[in-house]
Amino acid sequence: MKALITGASSGIGRDIAHVLGSMGCELILVARREERMEELKSKLPVQTQIICADLSSERECFSLYEQVRDEQIDILVNNAGFGVFGAFDKTDLTEELKLIDTNIRAVHILTKLFLKDFCARDSGYILNVSSASAFAPGPLMAAYYASKAYVLHLTLAIWKELQHQHSRVSISVLCPGPVDTEFNRKADVTFAPPSKPSYQIANYAVRQMLAHKMLIVPGVSMKLAKFSARLLPERAILAVSYHLQHRRQPKQTAFKEGPIRTS
Ligand SMILES: NC(=O)c1ccc[n+]([C@@H]2O[C@H](COP(=O)([O-])OP(=O)(O)OC[C@H]3O[C@@H](n4cnc5c(N)ncnc54)[C@H](OP(=O)(O)O)[C@@H]3O)[C@@H](O)[C@H]2O)c1
Known part of the structure; x- marks a missing residue:
């Protein structure tokens, strides 16, 4: 088996590489x-290739695919992503457009290109990394939450199409809660709820993906969060979501709260 993992230089992607590597899977690691x-490669017990790519660039997404299309890849893990924290009228537009390019466009492009190949040979696994953020809107992290909802819904819709085609291609979406990675530092936030170790999430995700699980939600609390998001009215969900996000204050730049609109 051979797997391509995006966002493999740290966090969940790096640990997915460790898990798949320990199973004897050859690896292609992608990040900037x-x-x-290189450091990760030196610790892996399997043949490993490194490709440097900025996936916020559409050109580099297509170029990545061209570089590996003849490699007979069995597993695609679309994991690269990041968050931007702050009120929507204050956050940086350029950074958010980059977020949309990385978290949505790159996932969309790579899923489509690899899925076509996987469908043609009727085999292969795709694991798209979304987030528990996909279950509800996320005030103060609006673009990030919306981007993860896109990944969740895109993946579930493709799963249904594949089922109708009696395809043996497997597609899964991972929706973890807070995980201990570099994510918080990059988004300049401090998560209030305790974070899970990324190896634990990676290990669970890989095993569930190989078991053809459609939706992978690690932990009871995140399963409950998903269930609650379906039951509660939107205003209640938004109130809870705002409260949780507000506790994730940027470490250095104090977040200035504007007046709260009630209608
Ligand atoms: N940590 C959490 O609490 C949490 C919870 C739910 C879901 N997630 C999701 O899990 C995924 C992995 O995040 P993480 O928590 O492991 O964070 P992380 O440690 O910051 O890792 C993010 C990875 O994405 C890569 N990346 C970011 N922008 C990229 C770009 N333009 N081109 C190529 N690679 C890029 C980074 O590599 P380079 O910087 O080297 O390019 C890095 O390898 C993300 O999609 C995130 O949304 C995280």
Whole structure:
């Protein structure tokens, strides 16, 4: 088996590489920080290739696919992503457009290109990394939450199409709650709820993906969060969501709250 993992230089992606590597799977690691991937490669017990790519660039997404299309890849893990914290009228537009390019467009492009190949040979696994953020809107992290909802719904819709085609191609979406990675530092936030170790999430995700699980939600509390998001009225969900986000204050830049609109 051979797997391509995006966002493999740290966090969940790096640990998915460890898990798949320990199963004897050959790896292609993709991210921007080459030295991090070289360090990871030196610890992996399997044949590993490194490709440096900025997936916020559409051109680099297509170029990545061209570089590996003849490699007979069995597993695609679309994991690269990041968050931007702050009120929507204050956050940086350029950063958010980059977020949309990385979290949505790259996932969309790579899923489509690899899925076509996987369908043609009627085999392969795709694991798209969304988030528990996908279950509800996220005031103060609006673009990030919306981007993860896109990944969740895109993946579930494709899963249904594949089922109707009696395809043996497997597609799964991972929706974890807070995980201990570099994510918080990059988004400049501090999560209020305790974070799970990323190896634990990666290990669970890989095993569930190989078991053809459609929706992977690690932990009882996140399963409950998903269930609650379906039951509660939107205003209640938004109130809870705002409260949780507000506790994730940026570490240095104080977040200035505007007047709260009640209608
Ligand atoms: N941590 C959490 O609490 C949490 C919870 C739910 C879901 N998630 C999701 O899990 C995924 C992995 O995040 P993480 O928590 O492991 O965070 P992380 O440690 O910051 O890892 C993010 C990875 O994405 C890569 N990446 C970011 N922008 C990229 C770009 N433009 N091109 C190529 N690679 C890029 C980074 O590599 P380079 O910087 O080297 O390019 C890095 O390897 C993300 O999709 C995130 O939304 C995280």
